[in-house]
Amino acid sequence: MARIVLDRNRCKACYLCIDACPNKVLCVDDNVNNLGYYPVKIDIEKNCVGCAMCARVCPDMAIEKVYK
């Protein structure tokens, strides 16, 4: 099953990945991370198809790995 590995403490809350994801896998977390931002979190993991769009648009390389 496709999935992503997310490093929530590198996310700076630009949310470009949420816009880029075609299947609405990601959403905003309610808890702050070490940097003081509200990072993204994985909402509906079963929708992930492993297209890696989120990883390609992330300016902070917060998405470590994408599996398909």
Next chain:
Amino acid sequence: MEQLVYKRPESIKEDFKIPFCPGCDHGVAVRLVAEVLDELGLREKTIGVASVGCSVCSYDIFNVDIVEAQHGRSMAVATGIKRSKPDKIVFTYQGDGDLASIGIAETIHAMARGEKITTICINNTTYGMTGGQAGPTTLLGQVTTTTVNGRNSETSGFPLKISELLKEIDGVAYVARVSLDSPKSIMNAKKSIKRAFEAQVKGLGTGFVEILSTCPTNWKMTPQQAHERVRGEMSEVFVPGVYKDKVSEAI
């Protein structure tokens, strides 16, 4: 069976620090350069030259040797490195304020000499690190801290179109202007960066890529609005495309 389709490039340090503001395209640009170094297998013999500006922190990001040049002098420093160590791959990573303003003489003359260097220029139409002053590429009408009523051509001149200027130089093998506003344009940008490195590997001359980037903090926009601006008024003035390509002809 799971298949790994993406991972962080090995040319990025494991304990890398991204010092850029949220939503800044610099982070994508450094990742693309690192991915290209990985794919071409150049990491062990690459020397980078950082400039003054937001790109100054390259040594915290790239897992290659980085030399820090004086303001605008990256191409001159890269020339020295490449001539003393011709078997190394040398690239410079500069902003538009560094390359097109204080460093335009070094840039043009290094390219006129046909130095085998790859140059990545981040064009965000402003001086990002120092607080958003007007730079050489600031668009007409753009409000910055030094053009508070918008850039006026009578007093501040016109934006400098770097790619159109540099493509005329004979020593340059590859010139392209790309943007990073969507996954598709990011993939195109990676192809262009790869070509610019191939120009150096094949010894054809200088490879130059101008990347239209965002500066959400100084443009006072959200990252999403900043990408809209890149797609809109910035792409009208700075038209993306491949301006010169001796690499494909040589292959």
